[in-house]
Amino acid sequence: MAYEVEAPKYVRLAQTIQRRIEDGTYAPGTRVPSENQLVQSFGMSRPTVVRALELLKRDGWLESRQGFGTIVRGRPAVVEEKDRRGLEALARVESQTPGRLVEVGEVTVPARVASALGLPKSAKVTMRRFLVEEDGEGVELVSSYFAAGLVEGTDLAGADVLSAGVREHLEARKKVRFDHVTERVSARLPEAAEAASLGLPDGVPVLSVLVIACDASGRALQVSDVLLPADRQELEDTYRLN
Structure with a gap:
């Protein structure tokens, strides 16, 4: 019998936000919903939301801009190059x-x-x-x-x-x-x-x-x-x- 460990909540949230970026729900150059909005929308804790956003920033999907908040960058070029x-x-x-x-x-x-x-x-x-x-x-x-x-x-x-x-x-x-x-x-x-x-x-x-x-x-x-x-x-x- 095979056992599979479900991905952590913050990873699943990051994947959901990533899909919304890819399908145009969160367009490049726009602001993503605030932490409070994400907490309410997905029913997850603030630490979970923060970790998901940090993961997406690390991988190049999002970036923080002084005075603007968290901005969508779009699909990183490095993602296109990975073996899928x-x-x-x-x-x-x-x-x-x-x-x-x-x-x-x-x-x-x-x-x-x-x-x-x-x-x-x-x-x-x-x-x-x-x-x-x-x-x-x-x-x-x-x-x-x-x-x-x-x-x-x-x-x-x-x-x-x-x-x-x-x-x-x-x-x-x-x-x-x-x-x-x-x-x-x-x-x-x-x-x-x-x-x-x-x-x-x-x-x-x-x-x-x-x-x-x-x-x-x-x-x-x-x-x-x-x-x-x-x-x-x-x-x-x-x-x-x-």
Whole structure:
């Protein structure tokens, strides 16, 4: 059984404010709501609000200006340069990617995916599982889940590889629009089938990147569980110190 620790409240608040900056609710050059307004709007304590704002200032989303308060700077350039597994999962074209489609079918939705999709734990969803390979070796196992209503009229339930990325395919067939992605990273031991696909010996953990792709209203259109062998990964980030 995999366990996932929920992000601290201040991190979740920072992510919410970040999404509002990205969707234009808080436009660059404007002031963000005051600490009192944020406390009242989100029902969080002042220390939590202060920590969230400081995190966003540190990462370049916000800045303090004398006499003006806290101002929106917009999406930092450094964010654009980071490796985003979510973008890869949405844009990857199966027919052009070294690897193979391991499994396609209707499955009972995993608990953490059910929560992201807003479905009961007993719900059935369509899953596409694709193994990315390099030199014949499995390096990434991507399991993508879709609610039943989104699959109708698409090729997502078919056994043939897609000739377009999932995002492009869904936007064309279902007239939906992907707006933002949330990624949650955790570590766990793989299930037997996952370990076999990735060629992992017993006891080697995987990094799980849960990619939640949503429309502008926040409705999850697709949830992908991207598994990476933990013994072959190294996470690195560089940022300025204030």
